Every structure is written in C-alpha cells, then in structure tokens.
Amino acid sequence: MTDTLSTARSEALFAEAQALMPGGVSSPVRAFKSVGGTPRFIERGEGAYLEDVDGNRYIDYVMSFGPLLLGHAPEAVVSAVAEQARKGTSYGAPSPLEVDLAEMIQRIYPSMERLRFVNSGTEGAMSAVRAARGFTGRNKVVKFEGHYHGHADLLLAKAGSGVATLGLPDSPGVPAAVTADTLVVPFNDEAAVRELFGREGDEIAAVLVEPIAGNMGLVRPRDGFLELLRELATEHGALLVFDEVMVGFRVHPGGAQALFGIQPDVTILGKVIGGGLPVGAYGGRADVMQMMAPDGPVYQAGTLSGNPLAMAAGLALLREVEASGAWQRAADAARETADAIQRAADAAGVPVVTDAVGAMFGFFLTDEPVTDYASAARSDKAAFARLHRLLLDRGVYLPPSPFEACFTSSAHTPEVVAEAAEAFRSAFAAL
Numbered sequence: 001m002t003d004t005l006s007t008a009r010s011e012a013l014f015a016e017a018q019a020l021m022p023g024g025v026s027s028p029v030r031a032f033k034s035v036g037g038t039p040r041f042i043e044r045g046e047g048a049y050l051e052d053v054d055g056n057r058y059i060d061y062v063m064s065f066g067p068l069l070l071g072h073a074p075e076a077v078v079s080a081v082a083e084q085a086r087k088g089t090s091y092g093a094p095s096p097l098e099v100d101l102a103e104m105i106q107r108i109y110p111s112m113e114r115l116r117f118v119n120s121g122t123e124g125a126m127s128a129v130r131a132a133r134g135f136t137g138r139n140k141v142v143k144f145e146g147h148y149h150g151h152a153d154l155l156l157a158k159a160g161s162g163v164a165t166l167g168l169p170d171s172p173g174v175p176a177a178v179t180a181d182t183l184v185v186p187f188n189d190e191a192a193v194r195e196l197f198g199r200e201g202d203e204i205a206a207v208l209v210e211p212i213a214g215n216m217g218l219v220r221p222r223d224g225f226l227e228l229l230r231e232l233a234t235e236h237g238a239l240l241v242f243d244e245v246m247v248g249f250r251v252h253p254g255g256a257q258a259l260f261g262i263q264p265d266v267t268i269l270g271k272v273i274g275g276g277l278p279v280g281a282y283g284g285r286a287d288v289m290q291m292m293a294p295d296g297p298v299y300q301a302g303t304l305s306g307n308p309l310a311m312a313a314g315l316a317l318l319r320e321v322e323a324s325g326a327w328q329r330a331a332d333a334a335r336e337t338a339d340a341i342q343r344a345a346d347a348a349g350v351p352v353v354t355d356a357v358g359a360m361f362g363f364f365l366t367d368e369p370v371t372d373y374a375s376a377a378r379s380d381k382a383a384f385a386r387l388h389r390l391l392l393d394r395g396v397y398l399p400p401s402p403f404e405a406c407f408t409s410s411a412h413t414p415e416v417v418a419e420a421a422e423a424f425r426s427a428f429a430a431l
C-alpha cells in the first residue's frame with residue numbers, strides 16, 4: 001500500500017497535455033506545481049473515490065473543489081442530467097427548470113429576493129460587483145487578502161487559491177487602472193476595516209467577503225468580524241456581498257448567512273447549485289437586482305446561462321440533499337477526518353492546526369493559530385508537499401495546495417473515513 005503507485009499513463013498524458021495546454025491543464029492548481037509529482041488524469045469518479053487512468057483509486061477530499069456534496073456520479077443527478085439531455089442541452093430561451101431552481105435557492109437563501117444564473121463563480125462575482133457599482137454609483141470595492149472571487153480582472157488583487165499557490169504577484173495582463181479601485185485589507189483585521197471605511201467609506205460600492213475563507217486554506221472569521229462588516233456597510237451606504245460560491249450549502253444547509261445569522265445585500269453562489277455542471281448565480285435585494293438588464297441599465301448576459309443540464313443537475317442534487325441526511329453525513333465526515341488528521345499529526349509529533357465547518361475542513365502544518373493570509377502563508381508548505389505525495393501513495397487525494405480547503409460528501413461513510421484515517425497515520429509517521 002505504501003509503495004509508490006504506477007502513474008505511467010498519467011505521466012504520458014501529462015507530457016502530451018503540456019504540449020497542448022499551458023501547464024497541461026485547464027486550471028492552474030491542477031498541475032501539481034506546488035506539491036510536485038504528476039497530476040493524476042482521472043478516468044472516473046464513484047462516490048467518495050476517484051480512479052485514475054492507471055487504475056489507482058483514491059479517497060477524494062477535493063470533490064471537484066466543492067460541488068459534489070453527494071459524491072461522484074450520484075444516481076439522482078446522473079439520471080436527471082440524462083433525462084434532460086434527451087430533451088435538449090441548451091435552448092437560448094427560458095425553461096421551467098430555472099424557475100424551479102431559483103425558487104429552491106430563494107427558499108434556502110431568503111436574502112436573494114432576485115437572482116440570476118451565470119456559468120461560473122467568476123462570472124457571479126464579476127456581475128455582483130457590476131450590480132453594486134451600478135446601484136451605488138460608486139467604484140471602490142473592498143476585498144480581503146487571500147480571498148478568491150474568481151479571476152475577473154478587478155478581483156485579481158492579493159487573491160487566494162491558485163494565485164497564492166503559485167505565489168503569483170498581481171497578474172500581468174491586468175492593467176493597474178482596473179485594480180486601482182480594489183481596496184485590499186487583511187481578513188479579520190477590524191482596525192484596518194474601520195480605518196478604511198473611515199477614510200473612504202463614502203466611495204465604497206461593496207465589500208466582498210468569503211464569510212468563511214476557503215481559498216487560503218480554511219479560515220474562520222473572528223467573532224464579530226462579519227457583524228462589523230454588516231454595520232460599516234450599512235452605515236456608509238455600501239453593499240455587503242457574501243461570496244458563498246464555496247461555502248454555500250456546505251458550512252450549514254442554509255449557507256454562511258444562516259450559520260452566522262447575517263443578511264448580506266448580495267450573495268454569490270456556484271459549485272453545489274450546479275451539481276457538478278458549470279454554474280454560478282448572483283442575487284440579493286430586489287432594488288439592487290432591478291438595476292440589471294432588462295429591468296435596469298446594468299448589462300450582463302450569457303448564451304449558456306441557466307443551462308438546462310446544469311439546472312437539472314443542481315435541482316436533483318439539492319432535492320436529494322433536502323430529502324436525505326446527506327448534509328449531516330458530509331459534515332460528520334469532515335469533523336471525523338479533521339480529527340483523524342489531528343490525531344495522526346499528534347502521534348507523529350508534527351505541529352498541525354485543524355478545523356472543520358459543516359462539510360468542509362482544513363489543516364495547516366503550523367504551530368500558531370491561523371487567522372489571516374499572513375499566518376496561513378507561514379505554514380510549512382514544503383512539508384505539505386511531502387505529505388500530499390505520501391497520501392497519494394496511500395490512496396488519499398487532497399487538494400494539491402496548502403491554500404485550498406478540503407471537501408467531503410455524503411459518500412464519505414464512516415468506513416471510508418476510517419480507511420483515510422489509517423493513511424493519515426501512516427503518512428504523518430513517514431513525514
């Protein structure tokens with residue numbers, strides 16, 4: 001079990017892919033740059049497991065970076081997509097599925113009085129900012145260091161996820177003028193936020209926040225931090241925008257806003273609401289969303305937006321989650337896995353900080369509390385890379401970066417977690 005796995009076919013595909021695509025991948029983190037080794041080319045997913053083209057099976061703690069709350073290829077989603085595909089894959093016209101999914105989302109997220117579907121979290125964030133700017137007539141946008149809101153130009157400032165993984169500075173190709181109105185402050189730094197609003201509050205259109213950060217590893221807000229953002233935004237006439245693309249339906253069945261009891265003006269969703277198909281959504285106060293075309297003058301559109309396959313998949317997933325104990329099992333699996341990592345690290349004398357919130361967990365190889373990007377970045381990234389490889393060889397697939405959260409599903413049964421726990425014990429011992 002601890003012999004290095006054969007990865008010959010993944011290696012051959014990776015070589016071929018690198019001649020075709022930058023880094024051989026469609027999204028940078030997948031190239032395994034920060035952990036080393038060959039990215040595994042995946043043949044299929046089944047429940048909690050991924051199987052690569054060399055026939056190796058892994059317990060998957062990535063779950064496509066969030067969407068797969070029921071695991072890979074759950075019957076409910078597969079049959080909904082197959083059934084819809086036979087009726088057409090795209091109409092360029094409205095369909096009842098959009099109404100059904102919008103109703104379902106709004107019932108779970110009542111703050112989204114109006115919403116619109118897009119094709120990715122990136123589009124959702126970009127459009128939410130445009131709505132906020134259009135509504136307020138202001139340009140400045142506040143974001144937090146290490147938070148990732150997709151790759152729209154103006155939000156690529158001190159971003160997390162792949163930007164942090166690859167240690168990229170603000171990206172070339174993004175004109176300085178485009179990020180000039182993006183104001184970045186450290187997460188959980190109340191004094192910095194107060195100071196910023198005190199100085200420029202009346203020019204701020206929106207403050208965007210991952211209510212629980214998931215793109216610099218998993219980092220919770222300090223008690224009162226989100227409340228402070230709510231208070232300052234209201235006081236200064238800025239909009240509070242929760243980016244729940246990652247945490248939505250995961251940290252709590254009603255998302256972060258239900259978990260914390262805070263109502264944002266605008267919410268961005270993605271991932272889970274598409275059941276593993278490309279999707280995003282943004283929505284919020286009716287008066288803000290009425291700014292969007294065709295009701296209002298702020299333009300935003302999409303050929304494949306509200307795509308019937310994505311709507312069918314999202315609806316099937318959310319219905320199954322509501323009808324079953326799926327969320328609770330996924331959440332239990334996250335807590336059990338985080339505890340297993342803590343025990344394995346303690347036994348091996350490796351300093352670690354672990355946390356789990358609902359169906360997400362994270363850990364840092366560090367001996368200090370992690371509250372912001374600076375403390376996350378001080379964790380031992382070289383040790384994480386070694387651990388990642390040791391775990392792959394033991395059949396556990398973690399996100400290939402210390403700056404990504406880990407995800408569970410209802411397919412992560414106690415037996416699966418026990419199998420992973422054994423791999424963690426052995427990998428930390430070998431670290």
Ligand code: PMP
Pocket residue numbers: 065119120121122123125148149150151161210214215243244245246270271280
């Ligand atoms: N916001 C957050 C909080 C995210 O985690 C992500 C993606 N991980 C995005 C936005 C961008 O979503 P997408 O990759 O679908 O464009």
